[in-house]
Amino acid sequence: MKKRSLIALAAAAAVTLSAMPVVSVSAEESDYKVAMVTDYGDITDQSFNQTTYEACMAFCDENGVDFKYYKPAGDSTAERVASVDQAVAEGYNVIVMPGYAFAGTIVETSELYPDVKFIALDVGKGDILEAAIPDYDYQPDNYNVEDYYYADNVYIAVYQEELSGYMAGYAAVKMGYRHLGFLGGMAVPAVVRYGYGYIQGANDAAKELDAAGDVTVDYVYGNQFYGDADITAYMDTWYQTNGVEVVFACGGGIYTSAAEAAAKVEGTKVIGVDTDQAGIIDQYGEGMTITSAMKGLAPTVNTLLSEIILNDNWDAYAGQIQNLGLVSENPEENYVQLAPSTVWNDTFTEDDYKALVKDMYDGKITVSNDISAVPAVDITVNEFGNIK
Numbered sequence: 113m114k115k116r117s118l119i120a121l122a123a124a125a126a127v128t129l130s131a132m133p134v135v136s137v138s139a140e141e142s143d144y145k146v147a148m149v150t151d152y153g154d155i156t157d158q159s160f161n162q163t164t165y166e167a168c169m170a171f172c173d174e175n176g177v178d179f180k181y182y183k184p185a186g187d188s189t190a191e192r193v194a195s196v197d198q199a200v201a202e203g204y205n206v207i208v209m210p211g212y213a214f215a216g217t218i219v220e221t222s223e224l225y226p227d228v229k230f231i232a233l234d235v236g237k238g239d240i241l242e243a244a245i246p247d248y249d250y251q252p253d254n255y256n257v258e259d260y261y262y263a264d265n266v267y268i269a270v271y272q273e274e275l276s277g278y279m280a281g282y283a284a285v286k287m288g289y290r291h292l293g294f295l296g297g298m299a300v301p302a303v304v305r306y307g308y309g310y311i312q313g314a315n316d317a318a319k320e321l322d323a324a325g326d327v328t329v330d331y332v333y334g335n336q337f338y339g340d341a342d343i344t345a346y347m348d349t350w351y352q353t354n355g356v357e358v359v360f361a362c363g364g365g366i367y368t369s370a371a372e373a374a375a376k377v378e379g380t381k382v383i384g385v386d387t388d389q390a391g392i393i394d395q396y397g398e399g400m401t402i403t404s405a406m407k408g409l410a411p412t413v414n415t416l417l418s419e420i421i422l423n424d425n426w427d428a429y430a431g432q433i434q435n436l437g438l439v440s441e442n443p444e445e446n447y448v449q450l451a452p453s454t455v456w457n458d459t460f461t462e463d464d465y466k467a468l469v470k471d472m473y474d475g476k477i478t479v480s481n482d483i484s485a486v487p488a489v490d491i492t493v494n495e496f497g498n499i500k
Contacts (some may be wrong), residue, residue: 175421210233264431268396269416277312278479293347334366361383388404
């Protein structure tokens with residue numbers, strides 16, 4: 113396991129952390145203080161940082177808990193660790209960290225601050241192993257991930273992306289779109305699960321409509337998590353020449369290229385990812401976003417802060433990496449879902465969506481999370497590899 117310097121250890125030893133509350137203590141009387149550290153963006157990014165910040169702020173405001181967020185000085189593990197150091201030095205003992213970029217921070221700080229409770233959102237085993245092992249071979253099943261960080265004071269949530277990807281693909285076809293696109297960032301497991309779920313959802317909707325022969329999904333990765341002129345030009349060809357009607361842009365800032373291209377062709381659309389991205393995508397054209405395939409960051413924050421601060425139940429979560437998905441037939445209660453801003457229409461209503469989620473929750477619809485190969489489907493899938 114990575115170790116911090118003796119100077120940092122000495123400084124940490126000087127920090128006095130608050131004691132855990134007993135069950136009968138209210139949030140207002142507790143010594144818990146909640147901090148959130150942003151990854152490499154800000155709390156106005158309309159994505160992971162903003163969603164996490166707003167959920168933390170709402171909980172803490174409602175329950176009288178001290179809350180503060182920290183923005184690292186730069187995009188590096190060292191800068192993120194420095195923000196954690198500062199938060200702990202200022203007495204914050206529950207620290208929320210959104211996104212895979214915090215893997216190295218977990219490795220560096222979890223053992224250093226054993227009395228701090230860390231909540232990490234969307235940090236996979238592979239992310240931690242890559243941060244901790246110089247010659248990591250990208251085979252997470254070959255390792256015991258707990259050997260590489262101090263797990264006792266860390267809770268990690270990952271999400272079943274294939275389920276919300278399925279919902280997005282199903283919705284797009286039910287809404288009337290027949291030529292779909294998938295623009296992934298890099299072909300990391302989370303992105304691939306989104307994409308393969310999207311294909312499965314589009315396929316099942318097409319079969320229900322007896323339209324499998326009419327539905328096509330063009331599938332490509334940008335090989336980066338941001339848009340640029342080359343990827344925008346590729347999307348221009350999809351929308352303007354190939355007849356793609358809607359693109360699921362799945363991978364950080366890569367949505368910008370899909371949105372820039374869609375803005376040039378009237379009526380073409382984009383599907384957002386991870387959070388409700390209508391607010392940022394629709395800046396390129398009013399009504400451009402038909403839905404977003406979301407991860408339930410806010411429900412995760414609410415659950416964990418409630419369990420730690422209100423219920424004194426941290427022991428039920430500490431040391432776990434939980435793969436979160438459906439917990440209810442009610443869409444808004446789940447950890448994967450479509451965005452509230454989804455543009456329902458006559459062929460796919462909000463009631464239709466609720467029925468879909470109920471069937472998924474009840475097990476009538478199953479979605480494979482296998483990413484070893486493109487799902488075998490009846491619709492046409494055109495794989496184009498990497499743009500770059």
